[in-house]
Amino acid sequence: MARIVASAVRTCFGDGAATFGALLEGRSGVGPLRHVDAASVNVTRAYHPADDGPEPRYGASRLLTSVVARALADAGVDAGTERVPVVVGTGLRELRAVERWAEGRDELELHRLHFGPCLAELGEGLGPVITLSNACSASGHALALAQDLVDSGAAERVVAAGTDVMTASMLAMIGRVTPAPTTQVRPFDENRTGVLLGEGAAAVVVAAGTAGPGETGLLATGLCCDAHHETAPDVAGMVRSMRDAFTRAGVGAEEVDLVVTHGTGTEQNDPAELRALRRVFSGPRRPVLTGVKGAVGHTSGAAALVNVDVAMRAMRAGRVPGVVGLREAIGEADGFRFAHPAEVPLPVRVAQVNAFGFGGVNAVTLLAAPEVAA
Template sequence: MPARIAGSAVRTCLGDGPATFAALLRGEDGVAPLRHQDHAAVGVTHGYEINDDRPEAFHGSHWLTACLRDALARSGVDPARQRTVALIGTGLRELSAVEDGSAFATERLHFAHAVRQAAPQTEAVHTLAGACSAGGHALALAQDLIELAEAEAVLVGGADAMTVSMLAMIGRVADRPADRVRPFDAERRGVLLGDGAAALVLVPDRGEGPGTARVLATGLSCDAAHPTAPDREGILRAMRQAFERAGRAPGEVDVVYAHGTGTALNDPVEAAALRELHGSPGPLVTAVKGAVGHTSGGSALLSVAMAVHSMEMGLVPPVTGLRDPLPEADGLRLVHGAPHAADVVTAQVDAFGFGGVNAVSLLERLA
């Protein structure tokens, strides 16, 4: 059964949801030299940081709490009156606070405290540490809870702040550090991290109430073909499963919000999977990481929120950082250079993680 997205909110280096979408339409990005890291030590010089100079730790929790409050306010859901569960996807939880040696870091490694700051009456909080597709997996489980009547509302969140360890890993896998993310570009040099959080409020889709879109289905795969490299067949399994569960055909998709990490391996593999699934010319294809960086566990939900904005405004933003599309993307309708006006009824959102932990969600605009 589809679940209605009754409210959504995000925090990125570009601001809240409307500010982020407006910047995407303008082709702007939030990349800048890292302000709080030793560039030589981590091997990375740039990132997409949220301009947040608060002295306390737990930044991911702070952004998540703000998103949950905003999304709840838009949704009209009251956890004090409606049985509400929270599912939070993350790549690294609050590891940055652990690295800083902050007090209570291990007690608040998960996000129950952050959720209950926004919604104290939430019945249960579960944190899913599922790499870069964690938010997509949380969305799939949230729809299951709605369909099985295990909850009247589900708070679906994702949050990650940059960590020294993750930055250092990125710094070790590139010959030279990237200065920005260029999804699907022939001269792409790799991914960079972005701070961020996102939250959705899901409720049963009974044909009334606030919201612009419903979640039709999410396809999942865990192919474990390689520790880090994407696998085209595993990605295609997740894509096809989403369409099977939704009872939709690939030809019905108007836009794909791609994973688009700007890495040597992901972009050609994702492009090949999209070409095989959709054929040519296929739907419009865009991606957000060139503007906001890779926001890890929250990246799937961020793309979902941006897809909802596309449905509301009839505009698909260009791929920020894309100048010369890579050869493997021939035949894809990459949105390049300027926004594309489109009647977006159905959207596909891709999210892929290390180890082949893949999630592909299908959204549909409410009539």
Template sequence: MTKLITGVEIRSCFGESEATFEALVEGRSGVGELRFPDTARLGVNRGYHVDDADSQALLRASDWLSDCVASALAQSGIDVMRARVAVVVGTGLRELGAVERLDEPGTALRTAQLHFNEAVRQVLPDATEVITVCNACSASGHALALACDLLDLDEADAVVAAGCDAMSESMLAMIGRVSDEPTDQLRPFDADRMGVLLGEGAAAVVLERGDRPRIGRGPVLGEVLGVGLSCDAYHETAPQPGGIARAMRDAHERAAVAPDEVDLVVAHGTGTALNDPTESQVLAEVFATAVPGPVVTGIKGSTGHTSGSAALMSLAVALEALAGRHVPAITGLRRPLTEAEPLRLVTGAPAAVPVRVAQVNAFGFGGVNAVCMVGSTS
């Protein structure tokens, strides 16, 4: 069954969707000094923060999520009082930052607030259900897959797939332990990359059934052709090439797309020692017979690694390319690593290439992988 995309909104360190895409095309980086008091103890001093009206709000990720869900639904033009609308939220950390502040005087937090049911129902009180999926860095890719399943099973007329995460001190401390020195900027696929830096944000995408009359009045932005998944459980953090390749091939099979039909790959591209060469090797293998092969970009050099929202943020960029806008270059990439030499990396300046089919990669801890295929309907 066809799944139409009829609304999309993101929130990143640059702001909302249009501001974010403009920054990506201009090659800007949103990296800045961390807004935490003891960065020396964390071992990290830079990150990609969202600018909040209230930067001290307890449930920051929930606030961004509410805004993105409301905006995406408004774009879709769906009458939420008449349609069955479900929401699936992918996250890596949930509201972990709020838990870390429980020792502050006057801080109160209910367990239910760690999930996102209340945040969603602030803007969609009649949602048929709100599901939170905690699947590391590929979480919103898995949310998209589950959203497609709900439509296939006729459990909903429309589903909002979403993702969100805010930085937390414990997550920052973890990445600070794996670098010899603090990373200055996330540099995807660069030979001199120093490691990952965290970003923050949220994203939401509205899916409608394509086998029935439209229930929304908004324009169709594209369609989900298929989502490929794998869980290889190879290692807590190290990627496994076979598991990643299975997810890509599963996505192609579900989408009924051959490698030479893929025009664009929005890569996971975390700027880490292991992800980038592994992802490069698998892309070179999967697209070995495709000539000249897809162009490859990635957004984390500009936005940081936004964890649970990363997959859908990349999908939003793919939708812009499907609409005819330029493909952003990879911010922070100066000297491509050897394993990426076979790839058509977008470097230096945005690429003006026609895109009808795009692939979006998202890989998580423990080999929890999600690869989404999206296509143009025009």
């Protein structure tokens, strides 16, 4: 049995507590796009960190270091003396630093394109540092590998993390597939107009043993790489990743109380995700659904672990935030219930976290409250 003993997050709202509070209040952190010329990418809005100043040379590393340091401290891990492997999931790594170099704005230190140097600043015990570039489910894959390392006895504690900042190339990609710039991410809404990026990072410390007070049971992560299409999601692949998680965890779909959806607010993802959920949760008891990207944007490689942090806080608080930006649900949502923050209490014993990436790189994690994990 594995457990999550600490979690740290950075989003446009700040840390995990600030993010969860903003979600419960139904706030959106969207604001004007910074650092990249809006006209050149057809994107005018984004979810930047609240304390964002001048654009740093290695922004993904800076965010990563902050959350890993916080998670280690909360877990009581001395990175100066303890050997702790780190698995980092990312979609873009330090591509923005390369873009700035290509524009003639900065020098480029090639060794800083890997996350090892920045994490070494936190302690000599951190390592090896393994980086996975698995699109928007990257930190979910990092979590799966971290659990494998713990369950196999290869390490006592492992850090799983995710980090990404915006790049001009990714902004241009999302800006060129919509006729007019998107103003806010509106997951599962009839009037959704597309996705927007959010900068962020998240880290958890995974350890062996039964979850105790203040901890969360890490039951399993189901994985799938269906390679159905370069960008379009495949319902069957989503279903396989969910069922893989159930098989690995030894739980049934009827035991899931909450699904923290991927929910990108796009024409392709939202209907496909709901169709997949309908196939998996075909019985009379269906979980409550929520999603965070309307509030914090799409944090790319960090998205899976941001969702994990929200799920854990919902378990502890007995409150589940609603979906910011959702006003009129699409037809595929019929028969499902989205969370409403005023609904208190809303007990969550088992939670599912969805993360789906380009190329059908999927990761679905199942979490359990301590009494269930025991």
